[in-house]
Amino acid sequence: MAAAARRQSYWNATAPASGFPSFTGDLEVDVAIIGGGIVGVTTASQLKERGLSFALLEARRVGEEVTGKSTAKVTSQHNIKYTTIERKFGEESARHYADANETGLRTVVDLAGRLGIDCSLERRPAFTYTKEEHHVAEIEKEVELARRLGLPASLTRDTGLPFDVLAAMRWDDQAQFHPTRYVKGLAATLPGNGGYVFEGSRVIDWGKDRAATDAGSVRAKHVVMATHLPLGQTGLFYAENHPHMHPVIMGQADPARVPAGMHISVETPHHSLRGHRDENGRSWMIFTGPTFKHGHVDQERQAFAQIERFAAEHFGVTAEYRWTNEDYTPMDHAPFVGWSSGGAGACLVATGFDAWGLSMGTAAGILLADIIADRANPWLDLFDARRIKPIAGAKDFLKANAEVAADLVGGYLSRKPHGFDDLRPGEGAVLKVDGHNVAGYRDEGGALHAVSAVCTHMGCIVGWNETDRTWDCPCHGSRFGLDGAVIHGPAVKPLAPHVSKKDQASRSA
Numbered sequence: 001m002a003a004a005a006r007r008q009s010y011w012n013a014t015a016p017a018s019g020f021p022s023f024t025g026d027l028e029v030d031v032a033i034i035g036g037g038i039v040g041v042t043t044a045s046q047l048k049e050r051g052l053s054f055a056l057l058e059a060r061r062v063g064e065e066v067t068g069k070s071t072a073k074v075t076s077q078h079n080i081k082y083t084t085i086e087r088k089f090g091e092e093s094a095r096h097y098a099d100a101n102e103t104g105l106r107t108v109v110d111l112a113g114r115l116g117i118d119c120s121l122e123r124r125p126a127f128t129y130t131k132e133e134h135h136v137a138e139i140e141k142e143v144e145l146a147r148r149l150g151l152p153a154s155l156t157r158d159t160g161l162p163f164d165v166l167a168a169m170r171w172d173d174q175a176q177f178h179p180t181r182y183v184k185g186l187a188a189t190l191p192g193n194g195g196y197v198f199e200g201s202r203v204i205d206w207g208k209d210r211a212a213t214d215a216g217s218v219r220a221k222h223v224v225m226a227t228h229l230p231l232g233q234t235g236l237f238y239a240e241n242h243p244h245m246h247p248v249i250m251g252q253a254d255p256a257r258v259p260a261g262m263h264i265s266v267e268t269p270h271h272s273l274r275g276h277r278d279e280n281g282r283s284w285m286i287f288t289g290p291t292f293k294h295g296h297v298d299q300e301r302q303a304f305a306q307i308e309r310f311a312a313e314h315f316g317v318t319a320e321y322r323w324t325n326e327d328y329t330p331m332d333h334a335p336f337v338g339w340s341s342g343g344a345g346a347c348l349v350a351t352g353f354d355a356w357g358l359s360m361g362t363a364a365g366i367l368l369a370d371i372i373a374d375r376a377n378p379w380l381d382l383f384d385a386r387r388i389k390p391i392a393g394a395k396d397f398l399k400a401n402a403e404v405a406a407d408l409v410g411g412y413l414s415r416k417p418h419g420f421d422d423l424r425p426g427e428g429a430v431l432k433v434d435g436h437n438v439a440g441y442r443d444e445g446g447a448l449h450a451v452s453a454v455c456t457h458m459g460c461i462v463g464w465n466e467t468d469r470t471w472d473c474p475c476h477g478s479r480f481g482l483d484g485a486v487i488h489g490p491a492v493k494p495l496a497p498h499v500s501k502k503d504q505a506s507r508s509a
């Protein structure tokens with residue numbers, strides 16, 4: 001690891017502050033939107049175009065969570081996705097997936113241009129490549145299907161990468177952008193004429209017609225939960241989506257070594273990469289690599305080492321920014337968009353993007369606005385969030401959950417501190433204290449920060465994320481800060497403060 005690497009998303013570090021007010025009081029609108037990532041902000045923009053009023057409540061800052069930590073390719077090419085969708089749902093559904101994502105891509109390009117959003121948007125070809133013989137046929141099949149669906153796909157071995165590949169598919173006219181600037185830029189066009197955007201406003205209670213923070217309540221005809229994974233127990237989506245975590249690095253690059261396209265490998269460990277030119281004309285490259293389990297420090301270190309080796313060896317890039325990011329794989333591989341359930345308390349949701357949620361998240365915003373405006377949309381046939389298809393996918397899905405359970409028993413760190421006194425500065429670990437699981441972190445100044453390690457969603461034990469310095473839950477992907485505050489759901493309540501027996505005794509004395 002480069003000594004000076006910053007523990008932050010490059011995109012968030014280089015976006016202007018958004019500065020929306022926090023919510024207080026009471027408000028009545030057509031639609032309450034919980035969450036200001038690409039899904040929530042696009043939904044709001046679509047509702048505005050349809051003349052509906054809305055209040056968007058963002059817990060932290062718009063665009064800075066999963067969206068602002070992505071590699072930010074806006075594509076209808078999603079690795080080997082179409083063959084999977086066609087196998088599980090049929091060719092007509094693959095056509096809907098293609099249409100949704102091409103529409104999502106076109107919408108991003110159109111909005112950025114029409115609204116003058118300064119987000120480094122560039123049209124680029126996207127490539128999925130393989131260096132392994134047994135994946136060649138998969139690429140050929142994906143291209144054949146994509147062409148049948150009318151997508152701009154072709155077979156090639158000419159990728160612009162500094163190594164030979166056995167096969168690759170090239171999709172023309174795809175796009176890349178600065179995700180945080182795009183979302184913040186779009187959000188800036190929303191207030192006024194019945195549109196409200198609030199930041200620092202975490203929703204802690206909700207129903208089909210209300211969303212409440214600890215400072216007030218929004219009443220609405222519809223509630224959209226655009227929180228990446230729906231909150232709490234909503235629709236039980238945490239049981240139908242498997243979380244995965246990835247290392248992301250970004251560093252300056254020799255412009256002559258930056259490929260013109262955006263690239264991802266079929267084989268695991270996945271390598272995904274692309275270039276970026278900043279406003280001062282400097283060239284950068286961003287990379288993401290192998291998946292690792294939430295809170296599993298040894299796996300996290302290996303994942304970073306792997307992607308950092310790849311970036312240095314092939315592109316001469318050293319990490320200047322390092323961060324982690326997560327997404328969810330739905331058990332049948334299609335995102336869930338629409339009503340959370342058939343019941344009376346249903347809200348609208350969008351989740352399960354499988355690390356392809358920028359074009360798809362934009363399409364989700366269009367679909368959600370269509371549902372609210374009572375407009376027919378054929379994509380719903382595939383994405384309907386109430387579908388129950390526990391057919392294919394269930395076996396792998398259950399295996400992944402069983403591995404999580406085994407890890408919870410086995411622990412995460414190879415070096416196990418004996419107690420908090422044994423924690424080195426910058427180190428975090430979960431330890432048993434007075435019979436309780438406690439998450440402790442020793443900061444660089446030597447002070448200990450300790451909170452309960454019991455996730456407030458459903459009671460799993462969180463683990464340490466060394467890069468971002470957060471407590472991450474391996475069960476359904478909730479993330480918490482050092483003080484226990486929620487960063488990512490489905491949890492909505494913070495980790496409880498840890499009060500040692502000694503403190504308890506001195507308080508009651």
Ligand SMILES: Cc1cc2nc3c(=O)[nH]c(=O)nc-3n(C[C@H](O)[C@H](O)[C@H](O)COP(=O)(O)OP(=O)(O)OC[C@H]3O[C@@H](n4cnc5c(N)ncnc54)[C@H](O)[C@@H]3O)c2cc1C
Pocket residue numbers: 034035036037038039040057058059060061062063064065066067068069070071072073074075201202203204226227228229231246247248288325326327350353354355356357358359360361487488489492
């Ligand atoms: C390593 C990695 C790389 C990726 N790269 C790409 C890529 O190149 N192309 C692509 O298409 N996709 C990519 N993705 C996937 C994509 O980033 C996501 O699918 C997409 O950004 C999800 O958007 P979202 O709006 O659902 O979530 P988010 O952007 O996380 O937005 C949800 C918002 O809800 C807020 N929120 C949560 N709880 C509450 C609450 N209780 N009250 C109020 N607000 C709340 C959060 O603070 C957050 O801002 C990548 C994913 C990963 C992990």
Ligand code: FES
Pocket residue numbers: 238455456457458459460473474475476477478489490491
């Ligand atoms: S996220 Fe569900 S138990 Fe932690």
